[in-house]
Amino acid sequence: xxxxxxxxxxxxxxxxxxxxxxxxxxxxxxxxxxxxxxxxxxxxxxxxxxxxxxxxxxxxxxxxxxxxxxxxxxxxxxxxxxxxxxxxxxxxxxxxxxxxxxxxxxxxxxxxxxxxxxxxxxxxxxxxxxxxxxxxxxxxxxxxxxxxxxxxxxxxxxxxxxxxxxxxxxxxxxxxxxxxxxxxxxxxxxxxxxxxxxxxxxxxxxxxxxxxxxxxxxxxxxxxxxxxxxxxxxxxxxxxxxxxxxxxxxxxxxxxxxxxxxxxxxxxxxxxxxxxxxxxxxxxxxxxxxxxxxxxxxxxxxxxxxxxxxxxxxxxxxxxxxxxxxxxxxxxxxxxxxxxxxxxxxxxxxxxxxxxxxxxxxxxxxxxxxxxxxxxxxxxxxxxxxxxxxxxxxxxxxxxxxxxxxxxxxxxxxxxxxxxxxxxxxxxxxxxxxxxxxxxxxxxxxxxxxxxxxxxxxxxxxxxxxxxxxxxxxxxxxxxxxxxxxxxxxxxxxxxxxxxxxxxxxxxxxxxxxxxxxxxxxxxxxxxxxxxxxxxxxxxxxxxxxxxxxxxxxxxxxxxxxxxxxxxxxxxxxxxxxxxxxxxxxxxxxxxxxxxxxxxxxxxxxxxxxxxxxxxxxxxxxxxxxxxxx
Amino acid sequence: xxxxxxxxxxxxxxxxxxxxxxxxxxxxxxxxxxxxxxxxxxxxxxxxxxxxxxxxxxxxxxxxxxxxxxxxxxxxxxxxxxxxxxxxxxxxxxxxxxxxxxxxxxxxxxxxxxxxxxxxxxxxxxxxxxxxxxxxxxxxxxxxxxxxxxxxxxxxxxxxxxxxxxxxxxxxxxxxxxxxxxxxxxxxxxxxxxxxxxxxxxxxxxxxxxxxxxxxxxxxxxxxxxxxxxxxxxxxxxxxxxxxxxxxxxxxxxxxxxxxxxxxxxxxxxxxxxxxxxxxxxxxxxxxxxxxxxxxxxxxxxxxxxxxxxxxxxxxxxxxxxxxxxxxxxxxxxxxxxxxxxxxxxxxxxxxxxx
Ligand code: HEM
Ligand SMILES: [Cu+2]
Numbered sequence: 001x002x003x004x005x006x007x008x009x010x011x012x013x014x015x016x017x018x019x020x021x022x023x024x025x026x027x028x029x030x031x032x033x034x035x036x037x038x039x040x041x042x043x044x045x046x047x048x049x050x051x052x053x054x055x056x057x058x059x060x061x062x063x064x065x066x067x068x069x070x071x072x073x074x075x076x077x078x079x080x081x082x083x084x085x086x087x088x089x090x091x092x093x094x095x096x097x098x099x100x101x102x103x104x105x106x107x108x109x110x111x112x113x114x115x116x117x118x119x120x121x122x123x124x125x126x127x128x129x130x131x132x133x134x135x136x137x138x139x140x141x142x143x144x145x146x147x148x149x150x151x152x153x154x155x156x157x158x159x160x161x162x163x164x165x166x167x168x169x170x171x172x173x174x175x176x177x178x179x180x181x182x183x184x185x186x187x188x189x190x191x192x193x194x195x196x197x198x199x200x201x202x203x204x205x206x207x208x209x210x211x212x213x214x215x216x217x218x219x220x221x222x223x224x225x226x227x228x229x230x231x232x233x234x235x236x237x238x239x240x241x242x243x244x245x246x247x248x249x250x251x252x253x254x255x256x257x258x259x260x261x262x263x264x265x266x267x268x269x270x271x272x273x274x275x276x277x278x279x280x281x282x283x284x285x286x287x288x289x290x291x292x293x294x295x296x297x298x299x300x301x302x303x304x305x306x307x308x309x310x311x312x313x314x315x316x317x318x319x320x321x322x323x324x325x326x327x328x329x330x331x332x333x334x335x336x337x338x339x340x341x342x343x344x345x346x347x348x349x350x351x352x353x354x355x356x357x358x359x360x361x362x363x364x365x366x367x368x369x370x371x372x373x374x375x376x377x378x379x380x381x382x383x384x385x386x387x388x389x390x391x392x393x394x395x396x397x398x399x400x401x402x403x404x405x406x407x408x409x410x411x412x413x414x415x416x417x418x419x420x421x422x423x424x425x426x427x428x429x430x431x432x433x434x435x436x437x438x439x440x441x442x443x444x445x446x447x448x449x450x451x452x453x454x455x456x457x458x459x460x461x462x463x464x465x466x467x468x469x470x471x472x473x474x475x476x477x478x479x480x481x482x483x484x485x486x487x488x489x490x491x492x493x494x495x496x497x498x499x500x501x502x503x504x505x506x507x508x509x510x511x512x513x514x515x516x517x518x519x520x521x522x523x524x525x526x527x528x529x530x531x532x533x534x535x536x537x538x539x540x541x542x543x544x545x546x547x548x549x550x551x552x553x554x555x556x557x558x559x560x561x562x563x564x565x566x567x568x569x570x571x572x573x574x575x576x577x578x579x580x581x582x583x584x585x586x587x588x589x590x591x592x593x594x595x596x597x598x599x600x601x602x603x604x605x606x607x608x609x610x611x612x613x614x615x616x617x618x619x620x621x622x623x624x625x626x627x628x629x630x
Numbered sequence: 631x632x633x634x635x636x637x638x639x640x641x642x643x644x645x646x647x648x649x650x651x652x653x654x655x656x657x658x659x660x661x662x663x664x665x666x667x668x669x670x671x672x673x674x675x676x677x678x679x680x681x682x683x684x685x686x687x688x689x690x691x692x693x694x695x696x697x698x699x700x701x702x703x704x705x706x707x708x709x710x711x712x713x714x715x716x717x718x719x720x721x722x723x724x725x726x727x728x729x730x731x732x733x734x735x736x737x738x739x740x741x742x743x744x745x746x747x748x749x750x751x752x753x754x755x756x757x758x759x760x761x762x763x764x765x766x767x768x769x770x771x772x773x774x775x776x777x778x779x780x781x782x783x784x785x786x787x788x789x790x791x792x793x794x795x796x797x798x799x800x801x802x803x804x805x806x807x808x809x810x811x812x813x814x815x816x817x818x819x820x821x822x823x824x825x826x827x828x829x830x831x832x833x834x835x836x837x838x839x840x841x842x843x844x845x846x847x848x849x850x851x852x853x854x855x856x857x858x859x860x861x862x863x864x865x866x867x868x869x870x871x872x873x874x875x876x877x878x879x880x881x882x883x884x885x886x887x888x889x890x891x892x893x894x895x896x897x898x899x900x901x902x903x904x905x906x907x908x909x910x911x912x913x914x915x916x917x918x919x920x921x922x923x924x925x926x927x928x929x930x931x932x933x934x935x936x937x938x939x940x941x942x943x944x945x946x947x948x949x950x951x952x953x954x955x956x957x958x959x960x961x962x963x964x965x966x967x968x969x970x971x972x973x974x975x976x977x978x979x980x981x982x983x984x985x
């Protein structure tokens with residue numbers, strides 16, 4: 001820090017002529033920052049705290065301070081970004097050239113998509129463990145009937161668990177980390193279309209996260225109305241809920257910015273020879289996801305803005321007592337959040353579509369069918385939202401059209417599964433860790449897809465809705481699906497990202513413990529839900545004791561298994577084998593350059609004359625891959 | 631193994647598995663016993679879906695494992711062995727688009743038919759009306775025909791259809807009796823009607839199924855389905871009005887107070903040893919006789935009571951007058967309609983005795 005100040009001062013001295021301009025920009029900056037911070041502090045201090053808040057306690061003050069700091073950081077990010085993007089040289093931000101090879105670049109605005117990908121990677125992984133901790137607290141409470149924590153604390157745990165896992169782990173990991181790192185490499189280009197915007201999309205994440213987490217210090221705690229935040233109960237949440245809304249807004253913003261960038265990159269930055277039907281499936285998945293993010297997230301932004309105004313300024317939007325409509329939230333929220341579940345699964349499907357052909361040593365079966373299925377799911381995902389509301393107060397006849405579209409979406413999902421099976425047939429299958437996780441996805445996701453069809457049938461859903469059966473469904477698609485794909489992706493791309501191989505034996509132990517822990521934890525949830533245990537219950541009927549204890553044991557095993565992953569990564573940095581350019585003998589473009597790739601990815605522009613998965617067409621060895629320019 | 635033998639093995643596994651799944655819903659550890667006419671169709675549909683879904687799963691899983699085993703790379707293949715360069719097959723694509731689509735169409739049509747048959751939201755001949763109101767954190771059941779109102783106990787007559795008019799006053803809750811299957815959100819500003827016919831005598835749990843705040847998991851009620859004769863007896867007793875007479879002694883009044891305490895569901899939010907409750911949303915009621923005295927005397931007291939008794943009456947009638955430090959203002963006011971003067975008195979007397 002001191003070093004930076006010294007550099008800054010030296011810089012000012014050396015460029016004395018620029019001083020007035022910097023001075024004006026600087027004071028405007030400070031003024032804006034001050035205004036925003038005072039404003040937020042004021043709004044938060046007046047939030048209906050739940051308790052009479054005449055004299056807020058120290059922790060509330062701390063919470064408010066942290067929230068304000070988060071907002072301050074957000075403002076700083078935005079203003080620095082504007083100053084920087086308009087070309088004013090900001091002496092606080094060294095250029096990428098100045099930082100090349102320096103560890104520092106991971107902590108600054110860097111425009112290199114690989115640095116940004118790695119920033120996203122570690123941030124999301126960090127939150128995976130925080131979110132996991134929340135999950136274990138939930139399972140600790142539920143291991144036995146009776147209360148260990150207060151219901152109020154319990155509600156905070158499950159709300160923060162889902163919020164963190166969705167907004168700070170799965171989405172930023174799949175789209176932010178893997179998308180950013182791999183997409184430019186896979187289309188053979190040197191960076192994203194808008195590198196500065198890309199930096200912005202990452203740098204919106206820490207302030208968003210800080211704002212949400214600030215709730216932990218507020219007296220009335222964090223948000224506690226579930227990740228779906230249904231009003232009117234959410235309106236009783238006070239400061240924690242307001243922070244949640246603000247944080248989600250900021251994270252949503254990051255998604256929109258990132259989404260635009262991916263679309264333009266994929267449309268305009270493909271290197272010579274990479275036409276649309278030569279794009280790897282992961283790129284198609286990210287493109288579809290980007291469309292969903294760009295079209296859907298504004299709806300979330302609108303919803304959280306309205307709820308914020310409802311709480312902070314007493315607008316009546318969702319408040320039935322004032323003539324508002326609580327149901328409106330559900331429509332607007334799910335209009336984003338159903339597509340969002342596909343934002344969370346399509347890139348996972350993309351990863352699996354990369355890994356399966358590589359480890360089967362065969363072309364991807366039905367490439368075009370997979371592309372169309374991806375796009376089809378993208379379109380349909382906007383037409384099914386009210387299947388989350390079959391038991392709500394909406395017009396009962398509305399259930400019928402939404403049941404039809406929901407059932408329909410299972411068809412393209414099935415197409416994907418069958419094409420992966422087709423890829424396995426007649427292959428030469430290698431069972432390394434990335435492949436194990438991908439096969440586990442195929443197997444576990446099918447269970448989630450089938451239970452999804454149960455839930456899509458209105459009469460059946462009227463029984464299963466809002467029970468642990470839905471929780472089981474969610475986890476079979478999001479843990480057995482998205483998280484397993486993320487693990488597969490980590491084992492697959494880690495060598496490219498960090499230049500070291502992960503240990504295979506540790507990987508296999510991680511896989512098997514995760515797989516067993518996962519099923520012990522989530523399979524019994526189907527039964528406990530069908531038997532009558534509602535979700536979001538801090539305490540339960542003693543009839544459900546055995547099943548809940550089993551679930552908790554599975555959950556702790558699953559949690560423990562993840563420590564092996566961390567150990568494996570840390571170990572790789574110390575003693576891991578140095579990764580060759582193409583350790584898996586894959587044929588997509590990211591493997592044509594060194595591990596990790598140089599600053600602009602490829603030594604010279606590529607011309608591509610082959611499909612991404614054409615194993616078997618020529619001899620598949622690194623030497624036989626097309627040389628750049630041939 | 632030849633392809634033929636594999637097929638036989640797979641078929642046998644499949645048959646055992648499907649048989650298992652088919653009987654799963656009938657076992658007490660997958661679905662609670664059905665207690666309304668409407669449940670049968672829903673259970674049958676779920677059972678069918680489990681068989682179709684389970685069959686599909688075994689089919690996919692069987693191929694997955696079979697391919698992984700059959701096409702694994704063998705040591706003699708060498709490092710660089712590649713598989714056959716198959717890029718796809720349009721006939722197969724069509725087959726595995728159409729076949730699952732057919733399954734889906736069948737399940738959808740059956741679901742539509744079942745929904746239609748349930749006729750949940752249409753008025754039904756001879757149905758009795760019960761108004762169900764959710765409120766943090768208790769359920770009120772009102773019987774407009776007779777004017778009876780009960781809290782947290784729902785009494786029904788076997789084989790008489792009931793139309794539940796479901797609503798809420800503060801936040802969204804959900805009406806759910808697992809043995810009745812059908813669930814309906816209770817949302818303030820909306821009233822939704824659901825009609826069902828109980829067909830089993832017994833006591834069933836009623837659980838709030840839409841997250842409604844700190845007392846969500848204690849927002850439980852009890853459902854009693856009675857034969858006609860017993861139902862009439864229950865109705866008589868209710869209409870005669872409960873509670874001890876004017877000349878009752880303090881013990882009788884307090885005992886009635888404790889009954890009300892349980893019936894009104896106070897324990898969802900409060901702890902009271904005498905009533906065996908441990909709610910933690912609001913302050914404890916253990917020792918309230920003493921604490922109430924201290925509250926009115928405390929410097930931060932904001933209400934207008936001067937004695938412990940007045941304090942307790944105020945806390946029930948107008949809970950907002952004074953909020954105990956550290957608790958949310960979550961308690962609903964209990965007016966005349968919910969707690970007539972006599973009942974209020976019994977409750978207050980009972981609480982005053984908690985020292
Ligand atoms: C075959 C495809 C699928 C179908 C037919 C389907 C159907 C459904 C239905 C009907 C519900 C509402 C259940 C209820 O609340 O009663 C639901 C909930 C949910 N689904 Fe799916 N689903 C499918 C795939 C997925 C995928 C791919 C994901 C995510 C990766 C997903 C994530 C979720 C989540 C998170 C919820 C619960 C949301 C909440 O209330 O917290 N589903 N699904
Ligand atoms: Cu959905």
